[in-house]
Amino acid sequence: MVNCGFNTLVPALVFQLRIFSLYPIGELSTGGIWSNGNGVGTLTSVAGSDLYLNANTIHMDDFNVVNPDKPYTLNAQGLLATDDGHYIGIYGKGLLPNTDHVRSILANETDVEPTKWGELDAYTTWSFQASGKYAALTESVYVANIKIYPSDDSDTMSYIDYRLSKVEAGPRCNSEWEESVRGEL
Numbered sequence: 001m002v003n004c005g006f007n008t009l010v011p012a013l014v015f016q017l018r019i020f021s022l023y024p025i026g027e028l029s030t031g032g033i034w035s036n037g038n039g040v041g042t043l044t045s046v047a048g049s050d051l052y053l054n055a056n057t058i059h060m061d062d063f064n065v066v067n068p069d070k071p072y073t074l075n076a077q078g079l080l081a082t083d084d085g086h087y088i089g090i091y092g093k094g095l096l097p098n099t100d101h102v103r104s105i106l107a108n109e110t111d112v113e114p115t116k117w118g119e120l121d122a123y124t125t126w127s128f129q130a131s132g133k134y135a136a137l138t139e140s141v142y143v144a145n146i147k148i149y150p151s152d153d154s155d156t157m158s159y160i161d162y163r164l165s166k167v168e169a170g171p172r173c174n175s176e177w178e179e180s181v182r183g184e185l
């Protein structure tokens with residue numbers, strides 16, 4: 001099995017949101033429902049990360065499609081302010097599996113538990129607009145898994161945590177064979 005040359009993911013950032021409103025926009029001709037969610041939260045770097053970041057959202061909203069029998073599609077963007085006064089744009093897209101558990105959380109069923117990390121085969125891709133000491137954010141792509149928590153008050157639709165990993169080049173190939181093998185990995 002050849003591993004070299006395949007990208008690897010390095011844990012980098014945690015994005016924690018409280019979704020405080022969800023606006024149903026209406027039905028798509030292909031089925032599914034357009035919807036817009038608004039959230040507030042924080043984006044912080046994980047310990048040991050090469051870029052320190054501690055930011056709060058100024059605004060964050062997500063134009064998503066709620067599908068009856070397919071993954072939900074997420075399409076989020078927002079603006080963050082760092083603890084030292086810089087502004088950062090954030091963009092995320094991806095898929096959220098439409099499992100019974102996710103539907104129960106979004107429907108705010110009684111006594112429903114949060115999802116567990118790893119339970120959802122979810123991924124989203126993230127990119128940034130940033131400058132100055134945070135410019136490195138714009139030079140990478142990030143991939144995140146999702147954890148969802150149920151509402152606990154009337155002003156909250158749900159809570160969503162994303163764990164963002166930075167995509168890196170992956171290990172170098174060391175042998176001639178690893179370098180040249182094609183189509184037989």
Ligand SMILES: *[C@@H]1O[C@H](CO)[C@@H](O)[C@H](O)[C@H]1NC(C)=O
Nearest residue numbers: 108151152153154155156157
């Ligand atoms: C969701 O349910 C919880 C627990 O019953 C309740 O406290 C909360 O207000 C509900 N959320 C909404 C948005 O109605």
